Amino acid sequence: MSDITLSAAVRQNLLTLQTTADLLSDVQGKLATGLKVNSALDNPNSFFTASGLNSRANDLNNLLDDMGQSLQTLKAADKGIQSITKLVDSAKAKANQALQTQSQFERAQFAKQYNDLLEQIEDLAKDSSYKGKNLLAGGTNDLTTIFNEDATSKLTIQAVDYTDASLSTGLNLSDIAEAQGGASSFDIRGGSETIALQAGTGQPLQSSSLLSASDAIDVDDVLALFDGPATASSIGTGFTVGAGTTVQDLVNYIDGFAGVNASFDDATGQLVINSNQTIDIRNDGSSGSTGNTADLAAITASAANSSGALLTNSASFKVGDTLTLTDGNNFELGSIEIEADTTIEDLINFLDDFNGVTASFEEASGRISLLSDTDLTLASDNNDFNDNTVAATNTNNDVTIAALTDSGFATDGQINRVIDRLNTALGNLRSQASEFGTNLSTIEIRQDYTRSLINTLQEGAGLLTLADTNEEGANLLALQTRQQLAATSLSFASQADQTVLSLF
Structure with a gap:
């Protein structure tokens, strides 16, 4: 090509076309990329400045994603606290319900429900995590959110531990004791003897009659209770018959022993004696009257062997007695009045009707067994109740059950x-929710600021590198026109050279 000789005019037009083509390529590149600075060759200062701005914008954009994840972690913890607060409110309601009743059984049920709620609180706290980070689980779950690219601006949120409600640094709500019941039992024993008190004429005595009018008892005779046959020991002090002693005085004397009751029927002149143990009632014959030294009554007591047996067969029960069932708070569960036809089965049914109480009767031993979830007392207004031995004085007229716990x-x-602790826990929860809310707002504000800053950086980089499409479009049109004109001029220059050919 070096052997080809071009005229100055053609060479000038060709150079113009080459220059225009270069400029046209450059403008087309700007329009295609939208950038007026595509490399350091275009404008080193603008290129490296814009690169620095874009790099910072990218770094902040990555931090913006982390802020978004921190927000979600905080929201999960906040939702957890809101739900835990509702559960603590429910636990407080259970405590208030327990306060409104004196029934130990109902209180024991509320205590169990209270513990169940604490377990749900712990489970909910464990479930309040987001991507493995749980602000309600304490430990290594502290959340740090970085706000700038060199990590000099950041926010660290301390985790709290609600997964164990008993922690003093958390809710400080410990499980309370749940009731564990106890057991007790008492025997239904009894024997009965009837003594016919009558005068020598065979006429029955009245309760107001002089006791010495009886054909077997005289003034100065001493009557006493013994705990068995002739070799047995006496129980209490003897009863000396005086000149004015009546039949009723004897009834009162016998009835005054624990485990023994006596009644007198004026119509028949019969003295009926019931005893919980085998006893003898003897006359020592101190008066010296012939035939007065004898057993007035020998009573053999045995265990009841049928649930259909009458309660009044035992000296522990008399018609009109009232048995009352109470718990450890002296809350009365109920009462039953003994009637002439009240059976052991009726008493079992009465006891077994109450929540947390189980009663059964063992016919082999004549024993009533009681199980109770709470402290329990079965008491009678009859002092002979539950005296399984005959004694001069009553020492035990009730059956008690002491719960294990x-x-x-x-x-x-x-x-x-417990209510005071719940109130403190509610205050702590509200304070923690407020703290999380403040942190949430802080991150949201920094997130909005970072987003705006990213836009500012990208906009600044664009001012340095973005092409003006309107201007470049006009440049493209001008260069295309210039290119066409240069091509036409090159054609004219070539035609001038071609006139030489006409000479040949």
Whole structure:
């Protein structure tokens, strides 16, 4: 090609076309990329400045994603606290319900429900995680959110531990004791003897009659109770018959022993004696009257062997007795009045009707067994109740069951202490929710700021590198026109050279 000789005009037009083509290529590149600075060759200062701005914008954009994830972690914890607060409110409601009743059984049920709610609180706290980070689980779950590219601006949120409700640094709500019941039993024993008190004429005595009018008892005779046959020991002090002693005085004397009851029927002149143990009632014949030294009554007591047996067969029960069932708070569960036809089965049914109480009768031993979830007392207004031995004085007129463990709601004081702790826990939850809310707002504000800053950086980079499409479009049109004109000029220059050919 170096052997070809071009005229100055053609060479000039060709150079113009080459220059225009280069400019046209450059403008087309700007329009295609939208950038007026595509490399350091275009404008080193603008290129590296824009690169720095874009790099910072990219770094902040990555941090913006982390802020979004921190927000979600905080929201999960906040939702958890809201739900835990509702559960603590429910636990407080259970405590208040327990405070409104004196029934130990109902309080024991509320105590169990309270513990169940605490377990749900712990489970909910464990479930409040987001992507493995749980602000309600304490430990290594602290959340750090970085706000700038060199990590000099950041926010660290301390995790709290609600997964164990008993922690003093958390809710400080411990499980309360749940009731564990106890057991007791008492025997239904009895024997009966009837003594016919009559005068020597065969006429029955009245309760107001002089006792010495009896054909077997005289003034100065001493009557006494013994715990068995002739070799047995006497029980209490003897009863000396005086000149004015009446039949009723004797009835009162016998009836005054624990485990023994006596009644007198004026119509028949019969003295009926019931005893829980085998006893003898003897006359020592101190008066010296012939035939007065004898057993007035020998009573052999045995265990009841049928649930259909009458309760009044035992000296522990008399018609009109009232048996009352109460718990450890002296809350009356119910009462039953003994009637002439009241059986052991009626008593079992009465006891077995109450929640947390189980009663059964063992016919082989004549024993009533009681199981109770709470402290329990079965008491009678009859002093002979539950005296399984005959004694001069009554020492035991009730059956008690002491629960192995009373519930944590057994007393008002215990319940009020739990309510105080619940109120403190609610205050802590609200304070923690407020703290999380403040942190949430802080991250949202920094997120909005970072988003705006990214836009500012990208906009600044664009000012340095973005092409003006309107201007470049006009340049493209001008260069295309210039290219066409240069091509036409090159054609004219070539035609001028071609006139030389006409000479040949």
